[in-house]
């Protein structure tokens with residue numbers, strides 16, 4: 001494991017102000033002097049104002065920051081009231097206070113000193129979580145930032161880097177982390193055994209100081225793989241008993257354990273189907289084992305047939321999550337959270353919002369995003385996901401609830417983490433914007449993406465206006481550029497199989513994964529209306545009607561929902577084929593512009609940061625050109641239709 005790491009947005013630099021005199025931190029009786037909020041405040045102040053004399057509780061100080069707990073606040077809520085002479089930060093608990101302290105530090109940095117300020121903030125959803133796909137051997141499934149900092153050769157690691165990780169998460173309001181891959185393999189199966197308990201307890205203790213609950217991905221068949229039972233049938237009393245004893249052992253020894261994350265009956269993982277049981281049977285059995293300890297079972301809705309015959313045009317993978325889980329709505333125990341990927345397929349650059357968000361009205365649900373850029377450039381291409389996540393959270397399902405948005409429906413928001421042991425944590429220095437933005441957005445979804453990114457830029461790179469302006473332009477345009485030069489119009493799945501990097505228009509066409517574009521000489525896309533697979537009918541009106549017809553379907557999702565001839569005219573006025581050509585040329589050009597903007601910042605950025613991204617831009621341009629030329633050639637050869645602008649097609 002790489003032990004050197006950057007502090008990212010917590011790398012406090014001295015403020016450019018002449019603050020003379022003493023600065024006191026005064027804790028009221030209810031706030032422990034040794035609590036994390038106090039120590040984080042001291043760490044920040046001593047770095048920001050190295051010349052100030054820091055004391056505790058002296059009333060005569062020039063500036064006094066008072067920390068208190070307040071019963072009228074919910075546990076994770078905080079208030080800040082401050083002016084040029086002093087500040088009071090209140091939290092509903094020590095965790096709320098910690099969030100308040102981090103928020104106040106951000107404000108001091110943003111304002112270059114102490115200013116008038118009044119805030120009352122409470123997180124929009126109770127569970128804000130990162131899911132790590134780290135394996136016990138230290139590798140990371142879909143990891144693009146080096147190796148795991150949680151595991152090495154089967155061993156669980158707890159050290160300085162873990163503390164820094166917890167600080168980073170808490171500073172943006174993330175309060176839960178599942179540390180191991182949902183595909184529980186190798187030694188990870190044994191993570192819930194006595195072997196790992198001491199280290200897990202130590203890890204959970206670090207997490208707890210920062211208000212973070214520890215979650216473990218578990219093997220549904222653990223009663224067999226570690227318990228030696230002949231079955232893992234959720235309705236078998238011996239199996240339930242085994243999990244109850246397991247929960248007692250784990251929760252008894254690990255304080256701060258949040259519960260389990262489970263991928264069952266999906267892509268080869270074991271689950272209740274083997275015993276003729278359904279997902280509610282499976283999830284509830286585990287939930288009942290965890291219930292006495294306040295534990296939560298996060299059960300994934302990513303269930304589909306991954307052995308489809310590509311000739312079969314009736315089976316539609318997009319329907320699978322809905323068809324499996326909608327009939328189970330109302331049957332899950334209250335400590336089960338059904339975790340639903342943002343779209344019905346698998347983290348493509350553009351998908352419709354998953355229809356389960358509207359229909360699971362009587363089930364605790366979570367939205368799952370993927371910060372690891374599996375299908376969005378693998379942290380070599382810059383692709384900022386924050387505007388997309390914001391848009392999805394604000395998406396209206398029209399399910400009749402008073403707040404019918406995705407945000408209004410969820411109890412938790414989770415993301416597959418993009419971290420690893422690379423120096424800058426996220427492989428690319430720019431990918432840290434996704435980590436930062438995800439946390440900030442989960443806590444305060446009303447913030448706009450631009451403000452969040454601006455905040456990240458100034459905390460990370462300082463206040464230079466040119467740096468800010470150019471980086472903001474790159475980040476905000478990056479997702480569209482990526483979509484344009486890869487798979488526009490909602491097609492998806494034109495990447496190379498297995499590793500999912502680079503173009504291969506038919507790489508997934510004749511395979512078993514349910515991932516087809518069905519492009520031929522005349523037309524492209526899948527008819528998912530009632531005349532086709534019926535997927536669009538899984539949405540409430542007016543969405544089902546909008547999606548079912550090429551005339552009303554939004555351009556960016558057209559080929560996901562509809563099958564149309566290449567000559568079909570989009571709302572933009574272009575034909576489908578011309579849009580495909582244009583977007584590929586334009587997306588590539590846009591990426592070139594980003595790269596040259598970055599180049600122009602050379603003298604304003606630390607050399608390692610500059611080089612880290614420069615190298616990645618070189619790869620992004622190489623790869624974007626491949627995407628452009630291969631996808632354009634593919635459609636040109638199939639359709640025989642010329643580019644109106646007579647650009648070079650191969």
Ligand code: GCU
Pocket residue numbers: 141142182183263267302346374
């Ligand atoms: C994707 C990804 C897998 C992962 C799966 C999941 O299919 O490619 O590596 O295991 O999602 O979310 O479980």
